[in-house]
Structures are given as structure tokens and as C-alpha cells.
Amino acid sequence: MDRWGDSGMTGSLLQTAWWGELKEEFGWSVTTATEGTRVFCRSLGPFRLGYIPFGFSRATGDPPGPGAIGQVVQSMREAAKDLPGRPHLLRWDVPWQVDHFDRSEAVAAGLRPAPVRVQPPDTVVVSLQDEEESLLSRMKSKTRYNIRLAQRRGVLVEAFTADDSRADRELMLWYELYQDTARRDRITIHPFCYYRRVLELSRRDGAPRLTLYQARHEGDLLGGIVVVSWQGTSTYLYGAGADIKRNLMASYLLQWEALRQARARGDRSYDLFGIPPSDDPAHPMHGLYRFKTGFGGELLHRPGCWDLPLHQHRAWCFRNAERVRGWYYQGLRKGLEGSLGRIRAAAGRPGA
Incomplete structure (x- = not known):
């Protein structure tokens, strides 16, 4: 029987039994393969996909040794024999940094770059092994200013752990x-029952520790973030922000309080979990890059998803269908929505 926090030989939160049970309740089947790595399988129309989020890494965080990619591919092929439904393709979200991943070696071993991203390959990780003043000193001056501005103007942050009797109501709010936030930023989110289950599963003995941080000002809820602590790392998973009182900079104080409390619990690092790949002002999420990098962490860059086709024809069809879907949603559809928005603005009409 898997322990709730057990992740075999891998150091990722997304490889824990806790995450596996959550995904099983929402349409995935989960199989434990080589060295405790979990493979998440599901059918997507006529295609069968096996997904390995940050698998085949060491819990110690040590870099891979020589020939590691070939060993991973061999393990993936062996695992595929025992997976339900015999997937047409295995998709591996690589946990290693790009400096430790040889693309030519990966291609020679049979892997191909995936046409889509699943988990963010780029992130910011803040070390928590110094005093609070040292953490503040490593931040950008604008970030420190905004944290203190929120404090001066009376923004209050409260933490609700999974076993807090108020947590269910706070989660609804x-x-x-x-x-x-999803409507404003045009992102896709899960239904409420998904996040409620995340909270409920976090109440099990040995599960990763979940905390919901909520920021308020004079009774108004200005923002909230969900942070999960496991194996010495706190990870910022979800965040929401109000349209009102944005000048109070509640989002900065939320992250600072989460950092402080993670350090007080003994966590060694805080993962802000996802940024654009570079400081590019033309990137549509450049503001997110500036916000998260302002906290002074180390930038980590991973290679993203790589596919191992197991049924060549079906894998080819699936990968090309994803390319077309990505072109429609990320290119054509967003372009049309932007054009319509500009037309409405010019005509003085609100959006639909």
C-alpha cells in the first residue's frame, strides 16, 4: 500500500500517491512502474495516452548520470507492457534541467519533442534557508516595496490549513x-468539485500539507493562493485575484506570507511553479514573469514534454491533432477574440 506522501524514487509532488488518487477520481488510471514512477493513463477519443509527470528523478534532486535517457526509455517501454489499454504513446514531462538533458541522445533513443506543454517547464524556486531579512534583501526593490505597501494599507492575510473548520467555506469563496480570474485571463480551470477533493484528500494522514491563504481588506476578499508542502518544498499551485483594489498589492503580501510560513515550518524551498521561458516583454505573460522573478529565486528551465510513440500511426495522428488544436486555441481563436475586443472598444461597446 502506498503511503500518502510516498513518491518512490522520484522527488515530485505530482508523483505522490496523494496526486495519483486525485487524478484517478477524475478520469485517469494510475499504474506504479519502475522505481515507483507513476504513469497516468486515459483515453482521448480513439487515442490512448500514458503521461509521466516529472517521473524518473531522484528524491535527492541529484542530476542524471551518463546514459540516463536511454535507461528511462527502456523503463518506459517495459512499463508500457503492463499499462491498461496499451497506450499508443507515452508522454514524459522531464524533471531534469535543460543542462542535464541531451536532445540528440533523446531523439536517438526514440523520444520526440511533444507538440504541447502539460506542466510548466520553467519556474522560480526561492531558497528558504536564510533569515527573513536575507530573503527580503534578495528580492527586487519593487517587490519589497509592494509587500510593505500592502501591509501599510491594512491588507490582512489569513492561513487556512486543510483541517481548519473554516477551510471548506473559504475554499468556496x-x-x-x-x-x-479565469474569465479575465482566459484560462481553463477545473470544476469546484476538483479543488474540494484536493482539500479533502489533504486531510489524510501522511498527505502533503495544504494551506489556503486569503487576503482581505476591510472585509473585501482581494485574492487567495493554494500552497502545498511536501518533502521540504512548498509549491504554489493555484492563485486567484480580484478586480477591485488592485492598487493595494495583495498578491505580493500573499506570496510573502506563504514564504514566511513555509520557512517557519522548516521547508527548504518555495516553488512559484511556472513562468514564461525568458524576460521577453512581447510574451503575453511577461507580467507574470516579472512578478514571480521579483521574489529573488533561482530560475529553473526544464526540457518540457517528450513523447515515446508506441503505435507509430496512432501516435502520429494524435500528435498532429494536438498541433491543430494548439494552433486554433493559441493562435486563431485568441487572435479573433483580440480583434473583436478592439472592435468593441472602438465602437464603445462592452464585451459579450
Whole structure:
């Protein structure tokens, strides 16, 4: 029987039994393969996909040794024999940094770059092994200023752990804000029952520790973030922000309080979990890059997803269908929505 926090030989939160049970309840089947790595399988129309989020890494975080990619591919092929439904393709979200991943070696071993991303390959990780003043000193001056501005103007942050009797109601309030955030930023989110289950599963003995941080000002809920602590790392998973009182900089104080409390619990690092790949002002999420890098962490860059086709024809069809879907949603559809928005603005009409 898997322990709730057990992740075999891998050091990722997304390889824990806790995450596996959550995904099983929402349409995935989960199989434990080589060295405790979990493979998440599901059918997508006529295709069968096996997904390995940050698998085949060491819990110690040590870099891979020589020939590691070939060994991973061999393990993937062996694992595929025992997976339900015999997937047409295995997709591996590589946990190693790009400096430790040889693309030519990966291609020679049979892997191909995936046409889509699943988990963010780029992130910011803040070390928590110094005093609070040292953490503040490593931040950008604008970030420190905004944290103190929120404090001066009376923004209050409260933490609700999974076993707090108020957590269920706070999660409902947070989700209402999250829906507004999703509409504003045009992102896709899960239904409320998904996040409620994340909270419920976090109440099990040995599960990763979940905390919901909520920021308020004079009774108004301005934002909230969900942070999960496991194996010495706190990870910022979800965040929501209100349209009102944005000048109070509640989002900065939320992250600072989460950092402080993670350090107080003894966590060694805080993963802000996802940024654009570079400081590019033309990137549509450049503001997110500036916000997260402002906290002074180390930038980590991973290679992203790589596919191992197991049924050549079906894998080819699936990968090309993903390319077309990505072109429609990321290119054509967003371009059309932007054009319509500009037309409405010019005509003085609100959006639909």
C-alpha cells in the first residue's frame, strides 16, 4: 500500500500517491512502474495516452548520470507492457534541467519533442534557508516595496490549513474569485468539485500539507493562493485575484506570507511553479514573469514534454491533432477574440 506522501524514487509532488488518487477520481488510471514512477493513463477519443509527470528523478534532486535517457526509455517501454489499454504513446514531462538533458541522445533513443506543454517547464524556486531579512534583501526593490505597501494599507492575510473548520467555506469563496480570474485571463480551470477533493484528500494522514491563504481588506476578499508542502518544498499551485483594489498589492503580501510560513515550518524551498521561458516583454505573460522573478529565486528551465510513440500511426495522428488544436486555441481563436475586443472598444461597446 502506498503511503500518502510516498513518491518512490522520484522527488515530485505530482508523483505522490496523494496526486495519483486525485487524478484517478477524475478520469485517469494510475499504474506504479519502475522505481515507483507513476504513469497516468486515459483515453482521448480513439487515442490512448500514458503521461509521466516529472517521473524518473531522484528524491535527492541529484542530476542524471551518463546514459540516463536511454535507461528511462527502456523503463518506459517495459512499463508500457503492463499499462491498461496499451497506450499508443507515452508522454514524459522531464524533471531534469535543460543542462542535464541531451536532445540528440533523446531523439536517438526514440523520444520526440511533444507538440504541447502539460506542466510548466520553467519556474522560480526561492531558497528558504536564510533569515527573513536575507530573503527580503534578495528580492527586487519593487517587490519589497509592494509587500510593505500592502501591509501599510491594512491588507490582512489569513492561513487556512486543510483541517481548519473554516477551510471548506473559504475554499468556496476562493473558487468564486478563481472563476473571475479565469474569465479575465482566459484560462481553463477545473470544476469546484476538483479543488474540494484536493482539500479533502489533504486531510489524510501522511498527505502533503495544504494551506489556503486569503487576503482581505476591510472585509473585501482581494485574492487567495493554494500552497502545498511536501518533502521540504512548498509549491504554489493555484492563485486567484480580484478586480477591485488592485492598487493595494495583495498578491505580493500573499506570496510573502506563504514564504514566511513555509520557512517557519522548516521547508527548504518555495516553488512559484511556472513562468514564461525568458524576460521577453512581447510574451503575453511577461507580467507574470516579472512578478514571480521579483521574489529573488533561482530560475529553473526544464526540457518540457517528450513523447515515446508506441503505435507509430496512432501516435502520429494524435500528435498532429494536438498541433491543430494548439494552433486554433493559441493562435486563431485568441487572435479573433483580440480583434473583436478592439472592435468593441472602438465602437464603445462592452464585451459579450
